[in-house]
Amino acid sequence: MNYNHVMNTYSPQEVTLVRGEGCFVYDDKGNRYLDFLCGIAVTSLGHAHPQVTQALQNQVGVISHVSNLFRNELVGELAEIIDQKISSAIRSATGSSVSGKVFFTNSGAESIECAIKLTRKWAHGRRNLIVGIEKSFHGRTLGALSATGQKDKQVNFEPLVPGFAHVRLNQPEDIDKVLGKDHAKDTLAAIILEPILGEAGVWPVDIEFVRELVATAKANKALVICDEIQTGLGRTGRWFGFERLAFEPDIVTLAKSLGNGFPIGACWARSDIADAFVPSDHGSTFGGQPLACSAALATIRAIETNDLVANARELGQWLISQLGKVDGVAQVRGEGLLIGVELEEGIQAKKVSYKALTNGLIVNPIRESTIRLAPPLILDMDLAKTGLEILGEAISA
Numbered sequence: 001m002n003y004n005h006v007m008n009t010y011s012p013q014e015v016t017l018v019r020g021e022g023c024f025v026y027d028d029k030g031n032r033y034l035d036f037l038c039g040i041a042v043t044s045l046g047h048a049h050p051q052v053t054q055a056l057q058n059q060v061g062v063i064s065h066v067s068n069l070f071r072n073e074l075v076g077e078l079a080e081i082i083d084q085k086i087s088s089a090i091r092s093a094t095g096s097s098v099s100g101k102v103f104f105t106n107s108g109a110e111s112i113e114c115a116i117k118l119t120r121k122w123a124h125g126r127r128n129l130i131v132g133i134e135k136s137f138h139g140r141t142l143g144a145l146s147a148t149g150q151k152d153k154q155v156n157f158e159p160l161v162p163g164f165a166h167v168r169l170n171q172p173e174d175i176d177k178v179l180g181k182d183h184a185k186d187t188l189a190a191i192i193l194e195p196i197l198g199e200a201g202v203w204p205v206d207i208e209f210v211r212e213l214v215a216t217a218k219a220n221k222a223l224v225i226c227d228e229i230q231t232g233l234g235r236t237g238r239w240f241g242f243e244r245l246a247f248e249p250d251i252v253t254l255a256k257s258l259g260n261g262f263p264i265g266a267c268w269a270r271s272d273i274a275d276a277f278v279p280s281d282h283g284s285t286f287g288g289q290p291l292a293c294s295a296a297l298a299t300i301r302a303i304e305t306n307d308l309v310a311n312a313r314e315l316g317q318w319l320i321s322q323l324g325k326v327d328g329v330a331q332v333r334g335e336g337l338l339i340g341v342e343l344e345e346g347i348q349a350k351k352v353s354y355k356a357l358t359n360g361l362i363v364n365p366i367r368e369s370t371i372r373l374a375p376p377l378i379l380d381m382d383l384a385k386t387g388l389e390i391l392g393e394a395i396s397a
């Protein structure tokens, strides 16, 4: 395969995927792989899901693009459904009644950029500090990269966007250390967090730590941005990861699984905050275009009608408990179908994932000794057992 003109930003496996169906993908040699990664937590409904396929086929024959200079009813419909989902999750997690508005994007990083710009506009330039968590990941564009808490990803791209600081994960004493100096609290515009740090290796954020972080933000009239790009839409066995942590986000970012593979992201904000934006403050050529919206509407409806959030919760619990018994596994972290498998010392995640791939299972060696699993929410018990078996064999090999 000729990859000579592809920029060298990834090291793809020597496997060419050509087709997908349900929980499986197929390579150009006809080999079948059970997909326990879903792109990277993208195809929650599995591949070629009939409802999404049908929605896209219908839409492409009707009108395939509408710019934001005109109205498009799918934008209004999708924004309403996303608002209903987020508002009702906030109500059940905290009792608060809120309603919000959505800006559509084409990726996770763009959803984060929108959250950063909205925060800055809302804060009217009076406050410009956004505090994130070390090891967090929010994307690769410069704003999202500056919010990200990983120096190794930032170092070659300085100067970063100013106005970001980070506290260590689950270390409440850091909150005062970072915000206690140089009048930082007076300049605090927002905190940003992932409910579970996915790219860092699936590290859940502690409830107590979040409570303090959120309380600090609220006490200082700063916003709480919840990055649900990886954890949202049922992945953790709840519609949103913030439900476990029972806090009220002011801004929520989505992408990845929203279009089940069709690129679309969203930035939701409570209406009083969203209203800081006026025409010409922000925009996107493709954001909210009808193919993307129809894929997202079909995806959300399929998650709902097939009760996939409950499925993710139940199979996730089972997988997490079984993985804990596998020889060579030191720790299992995560919730629902976002799972981090920490391997015992001396076992390399890359070797395990390569062995699993050879035996027909796709997993993700996200850190040296950590495997990330993000199987589709349509997984069933038989396929969960198959995946567990192949992974167990790969670890022992």
Ligand SMILES: Cc1ncc(COP(=O)(O)O)c(C=O)c1O
Binding pocket: 040, 107, 108, 109, 110, 112, 137, 138, 139, 140, 194, 198, 199, 227, 228, 229, 230, 231, 255, 256
């Ligand atoms: C939590 C989180 N935020 C943001 C992003 C960036 O999303 P994208 O790659 O679509 O820009 C990712 C991607 O992995 C993510 O996991």
